[in-house]
Amino acid sequence: MMFKTISNLTNFISPELLHTFFLTTLKYSLFKKNTIYENLRFKLLDRDFDNPLGLAAGFDKNAEVLDGSLALGFGYLEAGTVTPMPQKGNPKPRVFKIPEFEAVIQRLGFNNDGIEIFLSNLKQFRLKSRGLVGVNIGKNKGSSDLYSDYTFLYQKVEPFADYITINISSPNTPGVRDLQKKDNFKKLIEKISKFKKKPTFVKISPDISSSNLENVCDLALNEDFIDGLILTNTTISRDFLHSKPIKNSWKIFEDGGLSGPPLKKITNEMIKKVYKQTKGKIIIIGVGGISTGRDAFEKISLGCSLVQLYTSLIYKGPNVVSKILAELSQLIKKKGLKNVQELVGANIDL
Numbered sequence: 523m524m525f526k527t528i529s530n531l532t533n534f535i536s537p538e539l540l541h542t543f544f545l546t547t548l549k550y551s552l553f554k555k556n557t558i559y560e561n562l563r564f565k566l567l568d569r570d571f572d573n574p575l576g577l578a579a580g581f582d583k584n585a586e587v588l589d590g591s592l593a594l595g596f597g598y599l600e601a602g603t604v605t606p607m608p609q610k611g612n613p614k615p616r617v618f619k620i621p622e623f624e625a626v627i628q629r630l631g632f633n634n635d636g637i638e639i640f641l642s643n644l645k646q647f648r649l650k651s652r653g654l655v656g657v658n659i660g661k662n663k664g665s666s667d668l669y670s671d672y673t674f675l676y677q678k679v680e681p682f683a684d685y686i687t688i689n690i691s692s693p694n695t696p697g698v699r700d701l702q703k704k705d706n707f708k709k710l711i712e713k714i715s716k717f718k719k720k721p722t723f724v725k726i727s728p729d730i731s732s733s734n735l736e737n738v739c740d741l742a743l744n745e746d747f748i749d750g751l752i753l754t755n756t757t758i759s760r761d762f763l764h765s766k767p768i769k770n771s772w773k774i775f776e777d778g779g780l781s782g783p784p785l786k787k788i789t790n791e792m793i794k795k796v797y798k799q800t801k802g803k804i805i806i807i808g809v810g811g812i813s814t815g816r817d818a819f820e821k822i823s824l825g826c827s828l829v830q831l832y833t834s835l836i837y838k839g840p841n842v843v844s845k846i847l848a849e850l851s852q853l854i855k856k857k858g859l860k861n862v863q864e865l866v867g868a869n870i871d872l
């Protein structure tokens with residue numbers, strides 16, 4: 523409640539400035555690690571997750587606040603997106619809050635300090651922590667070759683990552699989403715797969731065409747290289763914002779990816795579709811509009827093994843993590859399930 527008031531009061535301050543402030547508080551680890559819920563423990567890919575809720579990519583692009591983020595209660599983190607060279611991203615302003623929907627539109631464009639600083643931060647973290655961290659990789663805006671940044675980064679991050687996410691779904695860097703097309707995707711997989719040593723995920727856009735999605739699912743099923751899919755990145759569609767009157771309507775016409783609750787339905791539809799098409803044989807990480815324990819329950823019940831969030835942290839604050847975990851643990855108990863692992867794909871109504 524208190525954070526909500528703060529969030530409302532700060533609607534007029536640049537979201538990027540607030541983000542920098544948030545990162546600073548996390549650096550000084552002002553938050554204490556939360557309760558462990560036995561029924562949320564999850565074993566996957568030879569790793570033990572305290573719970574299935576992770577921090578989505580984009581929050582900690584330079585792997586600089588890993589300790590602090592874990593202290594919020596997340597079961598794992600996804601750092602990045604990192605690119606080979608540092609880059610500033612798109613001109614500001616480029617992040618827009620739409621409070622009516624607790625949504626965000628952003629076109630950051632992979633602003634980050636580059637792989638060298640990222641790795642030095644991650645190595646520091648590895649010296650003192652056993653926390654689970656995946657690394658999300660992308661391409662520099664200026665690189666003309668669609669594939670080489672990915673093969674380069676994959677090899678660089680592999681020794682230090684619990685898993686690697688190949689981000690081919692960001693709407694804010696030209697060319698990235700072209701990698702979802704059938705021939706390009708196959709070529710990308712062929713080029714990287716020989717370097718595989720760690721669990722590997724591909725992050726997909728909710729705007730992908732049905733035929734490209736089917737192709738991605740087929741390859742995910744048939745290529746050992748891909749362990750699973752992350753569903754989904756942000757959407758360039760604005761269809762989900764027109765159901766209510768909008769005060770700051772100019773913001774919805776800003777270019778960029780939309781995140782938060784308006785994304786939930788389309789992400790969940792995609793999760794359903796992919797779970798059905800792959801017959802539950804690949805791992806799905808669900809992300810898009812999770813702000814309550816019910817939201818997390820729903821995605822896991824539809825077939826996700828792990829889930830992630832970002833935008834609800836902006837609107838509900840750091841305590842959202844512990845609230846979601848408490849509610850999810852309760853719901854699992856209430857439905858008579860032994861643990862969260864039993865919920866995956868169980869299709870249980872709330």
Ligand SMILES: Cc1cc2nc3c(=O)[nH]c(=O)nc-3n(C[C@H](O)[C@H](O)[C@H](O)COP(=O)(O)O)c2cc1C
Pocket residue numbers: 578579580581583602603617626628630632658689692725754755756780781782783785809810811812830831832833834
């Ligand atoms: C400010 C912001 C920056 C983001 N940056 C990235 C990024 O660098 N890489 C990426 O794969 N996804 C990025 N995302 C997308 C999130 O990881 C996530 O897929 C999406 O926001 C949906 O989840 P949410 O509704 O919980 O925010 C970003 C999202 C936001 C709001």
